[in-house]
Amino acid sequence: MHPILLTIGDFFIGTYGLMIAIGLLGAIGLAAMRGRGRGYDPDVFFDMAFVAVLSGFVSARVLYIILNFNQFLANPLELILSRTGFVFLGGFVGAIAVLIWWLRRKQLPVLATGDLVAPSVALAHGFGRIGCHLAGCCWGGVCSVTGMGITLEPHLMPDGYPFANAYMDHLEHGLIEPGAAFSLPVWPVQLYEAFGLFALAALLVCVAARKPRRQGLVLGLYVTLYAVMRFALEFLRGDADRGMFLGGVLSTSQIISLLLLPAGIVLLVRARTQPISPRSHPSVAPQPTEQKAEVAAESSGRRRDRKRRR
Numbered sequence: 001m002h003p004i005l006l007t008i009g010d011f012f013i014g015t016y017g018l019m020i021a022i023g024l025l026g027a028i029g030l031a032a033m034r035g036r037g038r039g040y041d042p043d044v045f046f047d048m049a050f051v052a053v054l055s056g057f058v059s060a061r062v063l064y065i066i067l068n069f070n071q072f073l074a075n076p077l078e079l080i081l082s083r084t085g086f087v088f089l090g091g092f093v094g095a096i097a098v099l100i101w102w103l104r105r106k107q108l109p110v111l112a113t114g115d116l117v118a119p120s121v122a123l124a125h126g127f128g129r130i131g132c133h134l135a136g137c138c139w140g141g142v143c144s145v146t147g148m149g150i151t152l153e154p155h156l157m158p159d160g161y162p163f164a165n166a167y168m169d170h171l172e173h174g175l176i177e178p179g180a181a182f183s184l185p186v187w188p189v190q191l192y193e194a195f196g197l198f199a200l201a202a203l204l205v206c207v208a209a210r211k212p213r214r215q216g217l218v219l220g221l222y223v224t225l226y227a228v229m230r231f232a233l234e235f236l237r238g239d240a241d242r243g244m245f246l247g248g249v250l251s252t253s254q255i256i257s258l259l260l261l262p263a264g265i266v267l268l269v270r271a272r273t274q275p276i277s278p279r280s281h282p283s284v285a286p287q288p289t290e291q292k293a294e295v296a297a298e299s300s301g302r303r304r305d306r307k308r309r310r
Contacts, residue, residue, distance in 0.1 A: 001136040001152050003163050010158045016131035023127030024049055027120035034208070035116050044108070048117065051102050052095045059094020060086035067243035067252060087242060088125070089230070089256040111274060114219035119204040122222060126197035133190035136165030140187030141238035142175070149185025166238060187236040196229050215274040220267030227260040 006013040028049050032042035061080070064087050065072045072080075103110050132138040136152055143149030154171075155163045162168050167183040170176045175184055200222065208218045234254045243252035 001134060001155065001165065003135045003155050004157075007158050012158050015134040016128075016137070019127045019131030019134065020124075023124035023131075024053065026127065027117075027124035030123060030205075031117050031120040034119075034205075038112075038116065040113075040116070044106075045117070045120075048099065048102070052099055055098035056091035056095035057086070058091075060088060060091030062094075063087040063090025063252070068241060087252060088128075089253045089260075093256065093260075109215075111216040111219065111271075115208060115215060115217065118219050118222040119201045119208065122197045122201035122204060122226070126194045126201065129190045129194035129197060133188065133194070136163055136167075137239070138190055138242075139166040139169070139238050140189035140236050142170075143185045143187045148187070150188050151182035151185055153182050169238065186238055189233055189236040192236070193229070193233050196233070197226075200225055200229070212276040214271040214276060216267050216271035220264050220271055222264075223260055223267060224264030227257040227264055230254075231257040231261075 002015055004012045005015045005018055028045050031045040031048075032040075035045060036042060065080075067087065100110055103113055129138075136155065139152070140149075152165050152167045154167045155165065157163060165183075166186045167176075167180075170183045171178065171180070176182075203225075204218050204222055207213070207221060231254050234251045234257075237251065240248075244250070245252070245255065
């Protein structure tokens with residue numbers, strides 16, 4: 001755990017933010033590189049990233065506030081302006097909804113674009129989970145398997161307020177004595193998820209490189225496999241403030257995963273009826289930039305025909 005990268009007075013730059021920035025740049029670069037051969041303007045992915053990040057952060061914070069509403073009522077501004085307190089799957093669902101609206105408004109194909117950016121989303125998310133590990137958030141539950149757990153020590157912000165991590169959680173619940181040097185061993189669940197997401201990104205790139213491939217297949221695989229992975233890994237989590245239901249049996253993210261799983265399966269089934277996507281030859285099927293050129297050419301041809309008739 002190494003939550004602070006640089007401190008300037010009471011202001012600090014966190015390692016979590018650094019990993020998010022690296023993940024975003026990597027995701028945009030991957031999407032732009034793969035999209036160029038499919039007729040996409042690389043600038044589209046910068047705009048898409050901005051829309052996704054903004055809507056995702058707002059949605060993730062809103063769901064966190066809903067799950068911790070009593071804390072919000074006690075001090076609304078503290079929770080709204082906090083640099084922590086997000087539920088990823090809440091942000092994921094919110095970002096997807098806004099991006100579908102944005103893609104339709106830009107007249108971009110939803111399924112084809114979803115296939116293109118799915119590996120980038122997994123890549124960015126993987127770096128984000130490394131950031132969670134470094135920041136100490138989203139910690140794992142107590143690990144009783146020898147050699148599998150990690151221990152955390154207390155870390156303070158520049159203003160002296162402690163970071164929320166497994167150490168503080170164990171201290172508050174009486175699992176360790178005041179003054180203890182380390183927390184109990186916990187599962188490094190953030191690193192497990194990061195590894196799974198990087199593997200998922202690689203798998204999706206390989207599937208996308210296959211030819212022929214039906215539109216919606218890559219997106220469906222991403223949603224389905226991530227829902228399964230997240231549902232399983234949630235059993236190793238230990239941060240109860242993410243929301244627990246049914247007497248602590250299921251977390252908020254597990255419930256959302258149960259909703260995402262059938263959505264991913266529907267995408268996979270629907271992909272069987274979709275047209276084949278070209279791998280690297282946009283001339284096989286018109287892509288967004290080509291469609292605009294074709295429309296312009298047709299319009300110019302109609303104008304020439306009208307002039308001849310006159």
